[in-house]
Amino acid sequence: MPDTTHDIICLSSQSWDDGMWTNKQHIMSRLAKKHRVIHVDYGLKPLPLYAFRRLRQKPSDLLRPLRMLVDGVQHREGGLHVADSYNPIWAGIFPHGNPIRDFASFDLKTLFLKRFMKREGITDPIVWVYHPGYARAVDRLPKKLLVYDCVDNYEAFPTYKGHEDWIRDRERELCEKADLVFTTSQELYDLKSPFNPDDTHLVHNVGDAEHFKTALEPSTPVADDIEDLEGPVIGFVGAVSDYKLDAEWLVRAAERHPEWNIVVVGPIGRADPSTDVTTLKNTANVHLLGLRDYEVLPSYLKRFDVAVIPYRINEATRSVFPIKFFEFLATGTPTVISNLPALAEFYDAVLVAETADEFVQKCEEALELGEQGQETRIALAEEHSWPARIAKIMSLIDDKL
Secondary structure, three states: OOOOOOEEEEEOOOOOOOOOOOHHHHHHHHHOOOOEEEEEOOOOOEHHHHHHHHHHHOHHHHHOHHHHHHOOEEEOOOOEEEEOOOEOOOHHHOOOOOHHHHHHHHHHHHHHHHHHHHHHOOOOOEEEEOOHHHOOHHHHOOOOEEEEEEOOOHHHOHHHOOOHHHHHHHHHHHHHHOOEEEEOOHHHHHHHHHHOOOOEEEOOOOEOHHHHHHHHOOOOOOOOOOOOOOOOEEEEEOOEOOOOEOHHHHHHHHHHOOOOEEEEEOOEOOOOOOOOOHHHHOOOOEEEEEOOOHHHHHHHHOOOOEEEEOEOOOOOHHHOOOOHHHHHHHOOOOEEEEOOHHHHHHHHHOEEEOOHHHHHHHHHHHHHHOOOOHHHHHHHHHHOEHHHHHHHHHHHHHHHO
8 A cells, every 4th residue: 555645743851952863863854744743842841941842843823722732733734733741840750660650751742642632533553663661651542553663772871771671671562562663773672673573674774865865966055163163174973972982092093193183063961961071071173063964964074184983892882783884884985883783784885993992093095085976975974775665564564564
């Protein structure tokens, strides 16, 4: 049934407007061109924060305060809707796994959502889950298909330290009851497939080649805050979180080569509040720029001479397939990565380091490459694009239906 139009309820693991475009936004924004998609934002939000974010998107809701309080769904564009709810301000004091916190984080969102579903006559949606905390809350929703799209090893997140049993049990429960489970890396597939062996599929991450290829266009300007940098630019784009990013590698490169500029674009401490960037800030040729809008990222990559993914290798990252990998390749920029297992099949297209010293060496080699191999890198990124990945996923869904 490839031409069927679906209602899709996306129970997300992030907020639509949090500034970091990941699987959720890439997939749901494209599906919303044909289907009705309701993206349910993740996280506890007290009423003042909920109202502020809602009014920022739609100031006219101030004229309908009651509607705003009981209906957390806003239409954005095309078939896309974004849903949220507010919670008692004290709900966050309870630990993960506590029934009060669970209800506020997951069940309450489905109750808010059901008002909208009843009004709009949504009776048989595809329920598409990204956060395993919804394992029991999904039972409140009518559905024709339950999908779990597993993109991270949640039990390895610092956020859930001390609560690994809770997140592990919920994820197992969700895998067992799901009609389809998608995983983005071989490691995740190996971890989740035993819970649902017949309906778990490996569909690895891809990148938005069309968007990032604009870095090559003469009409794309270099971002204002780095256009005047002199000397080579070694750049990273992504969350600056200590459990993933090995800042020591970046500092080592900066100290060995004071003529280099180490540019870091992304939010600090996402999923790891203990992240300490003091050393990065105190290194003269490291430029810690913070979060930038997704739309302007090609303007930063345009100035990068080398793009890097210096991730640690640990329980969390062994299952990580960074979306930025193909985004970097789409710009044609020589790319240096740590030896992430999920990227092993693509090692030939990049330079791979296992230590801080080797990272510096590989960056030196990447600078010598220049445009050599550029067409190969771009072609690889084009081959691994979102339209192809979504087509594969929807084919599996259609077969199941």
